[in-house]
Amino acid sequence: MLPFMSPPGGRSRTSSALGRAERWRGHVTGGLRALLAAPLATVDGPPGRVAARTIIAILAAAVSFLGVVRAADAHPILISRGAAVIEDDQIAVKIEVCAEDFLHNGLLSQADGQFSPDGLNAAAQKYRETLLQSFAVRDQRGERLEGRVDSVRFDQPPTGPMAWTALRRMRITYGLKFPLTQMPLFLTFRFHAAESSASAPSQLLLFVSKSRAAGGKLLQLTSRGNAETIEVAALAKTSGNSTGVKPVGSLQEDRFQKIQAFVTREAKTIRMDVYIPLAVMETFVPIARRSEDFIEAEEAGKARAALEEYFRAHPPATLKGSSAKGLARMERVVLVAPGEERIEDVPPASRRIGAWSARVGVRLRWSNMPSGAQALEWGLFNASVMNATAWTDRNGRSVEQEVIPGDARIEMSAVK
Numbered sequence: 528m529l530p531f532m533s534p535p536g537g538r539s540r541t542s543s544a545l546g547r548a549e550r551w552r553g554h555v556t557g558g559l560r561a562l563l564a565a566p567l568a569t570v571d572g573p574p575g576r577v578a579a580r581t582i583i584a585i586l587a588a589a590v591s592f593l594g595v596v597r598a599a600d601a602h603p604i605l606i607s608r609g610a611a612v613i614e615d616d617q618i619a620v621k622i623e624v625c626a627e628d629f630l631h632n633g634l635l636s637q638a639d640g641q642f643s644p645d646g647l648n649a650a651a652q653k654y655r656e657t658l659l660q661s662f663a664v665r666d667q668r669g670e671r672l673e674g675r676v677d678s679v680r681f682d683q684p685p686t687g688p689m690a691w692t693a694l695r696r697m698r699i700t701y702g703l704k705f706p707l708t709q710m711p712l713f714l715t716f717r718f719h720a721a722e723s724s725a726s727a728p729s730q731l732l733l734f735v736s737k738s739r740a741a742g743g744k745l746l747q748l749t750s751r752g753n754a755e756t757i758e759v760a761a762l763a764k765t766s767g768n769s770t771g772v773k774p775v776g777s778l779q780e781d782r783f784q785k786i787q788a789f790v791t792r793e794a795k796t797i798r799m800d801v802y803i804p805l806a807v808m809e810t811f812v813p814i815a816r817r818s819e820d821f822i823e824a825e826e827a828g829k830a831r832a833a834l835e836e837y838f839r840a841h842p843p844a845t846l847k848g849s850s851a852k853g854l855a856r857m858e859r860v861v862l863v864a865p866g867e868e869r870i871e872d873v874p875p876a877s878r879r880i881g882a883w884s885a886r887v888g889v890r891l892r893w894s895n896m897p898s899g900a901q902a903l904e905w906g907l908f909n910a911s912v913m914n915a916t917a918w919t920d921r922n923g924r925s926v927e928q929e930v931i932p933g934d935a936r937i938e939m940s941a942v943k
Contacts, residue, residue, distance in 0.1 A: 605631070605729035611664075613714070613759055614738040618664060618672070618705040622731065624654070626697040631727045632657050641688035651679050651699050661720065661750075662731070664705050667713035667865040669821055669881015678702035711759055713865035715884045719752035737762040754806065754883035756783035756865060783865075783884060786907065786915035788843065792939045797893040797901060800870055801843045802863065805885040810911040812837040820882055827862060827877035834860045838889055844903040844937065846893055858890040898942040905935040 609622035626642075629635045629650035634657070635642055655676040664672045682698040689697070718731045729750040736743030740763035746755040783804055791798045805814070814830045816822050822830055838857055846855065861873040863886040870888040905915060917928045921940045928937060 605727060607729065607731045609731060609733045611716070611733060611735045612738055613711075613735070613762070614707075615710065616707050618707065618714075620662075620674075620703040620705070621700055622658065622662065622703065622733075623698050623700045624658075626650075626694040626699060627691075628729070629654055630691065630694060631729075637691070641690060642685075642694065643688055644685040647685045647689070647697075651681070654699075655679065655701070658701055658703070661718055662703070663715075663717045663719075665715040665717070665820075665881060665883060666711050667881070667884065669715070669879075669884060671820075672705045672707075674703050674705040676701055677704050713756055713758055713884060715754050715756040715881070716746055716748060717752060717754040717883060718748035718750065720750035735762065756884040758865075782886070786912065788905070788915060788917040788937075790903065790917060790919040790937060790939065792901070792920050792942060794898070794942055795894065795896050797846070797896055797903070797939065799844060799891045799903070801889045801891070801907075803887045803889075803907075805862070805882055805887060807912060808834070808887045810909055811841070811907070814882075816882070818882075822862060822880050822882055822885065824877040824879050827880070830862065831860050834887060834889070841906070842891065843889065843907045844891065844905050847902045847904045847936070856892050856894065858892055859888070860890075861888045862886075863888045900941045901939045903937040903939070905930040905937060908932050908935075 605625065605628060607622055607624045607628070609620060611618055611620045626635075626647060629647070632654065634650040634653045635646055637646075659674055659676060662674075664674065666672060678701070680700045680702075682700070685697070714735075716733060716735070718733075720729065731746075731748040733746045733748060734743055735746060735757060737759060743762055744757055746757075748755060782802060784807075786801070786803050786807060788799055788801045791800075808814070812833060814822065814833060816826050816830070835857065838860065842855060842857075859870060861870055862880050863870070863873055864880050865884050867873050870890055873888065905917065907915060914929055914931045917930055917937050919926050919928065919937055919939055921938070930937065
């Protein structure tokens with residue numbers, strides 16, 4: 528149980544959210560271990576590419592998630608936990624850190640290898656400003672919301688000198704408030720190390736939920752400065768799907784983190800729309816701009832030109848087989864803002880766009896295609912990007928497929 532104090536008369540919603548985050552984390556960990564222990568026969572799909580792809584995905588998730596747990600035990604990184612509740616007029620956040628964070632941020636001094644209670648209390652107050660600088664919340668335009676620290680609370684106030692090893696066990700909870708003038712449609716959360724901090728890496732596990740709504744989402748933010756964008760309305764949706772029908776791919780909440788491609792087969796053409804989070808795209812080609820937080824309107828043209836040049840040399844997909852008679856044409860490259868679901872939604876005029884929530888959209892078209900079955904080979908991989916999700920029409924239904932190196936073929940049925 529996380530050591531968040533309860534208000535008189537019961538637990539706060541933020542504290543309850545933290546409890547749910549901790550339980551959710553335990554369920555995911557247990558579920559991954561169960562899946563890894565299951566025999567291959569229990570994995571749906573052909574024993575070849577589908578089963579292999581599923582097992583690879585499970586292993587990748589397990590290594591990534593369990594690595595955080597193992598790291599907390601071995602302590603090569605600092606783990607903070609938190610919860611954010613989106614209310615009508617504010618975002619209420621509680622973040623729990625360990626006192627060792629103060630040491631790595633240069634806020635603590637020691638005498639004879641000991642840290643005094645006065646020094647710890649002073650460091651906890653100084654850390655308020657560090658936290659406000661490191662933890663950022665942005666709206667769908669990319670503008671940073673103004674926040675304040677309302678409370679600082681030790682789980683066990685220091686009463687005597689402490690050795691540095693005891694700092695890891697001392698937890699401090701910060702209460703933050705971000706006032707809202709209206710309910711946001713999208714929010715972007717980011718946690719990055721302060722410029723004055725030492726080299727010790729850290730992570731913030733943040734559970735985000737909406738007031739008076741079940742469900743939520745667990746974000747993993749690292750001190751390297753990754754950003755996570757969420758659609759606020761999606762937080763209130765249940766995770767189950769009684770119809771068994773997948774939602775439209777571009778509407779899925781992970782569109783801000785993953786590469787997605789949508790392939791449409793028509794009589795004599797194949798159209799592919801690809802959406803790539805800007806942060807992911809910049810692992811392939813950097814986008815020059817004055818600020819890391821925005822692409823200004825006057826910078827957008829040069830950004831699109833750089834992207835077009837890259838895609839001409841490195842198309843996301845190529846047509847395979849002897850029937851590849853049509854020529855691929857790059858019809859449009861755009862910068863997609865939150866709320867713009869499709870390439871068609873992007874206005875023709877350049878405008879300022881928030882970089883942390885932006886996506887790159889590119890449309891490819893193959894013309895003069897024969898009516899027989901066709902296949903595309905996905906090629907947008909690098910050392911940081913090892914998968915993408917593709918949706919393809921096959922025999923009148925939309926099929927979701929995960930493409931990975933060595934299994935990157937996207938097949939399409941013949942046109943009837």
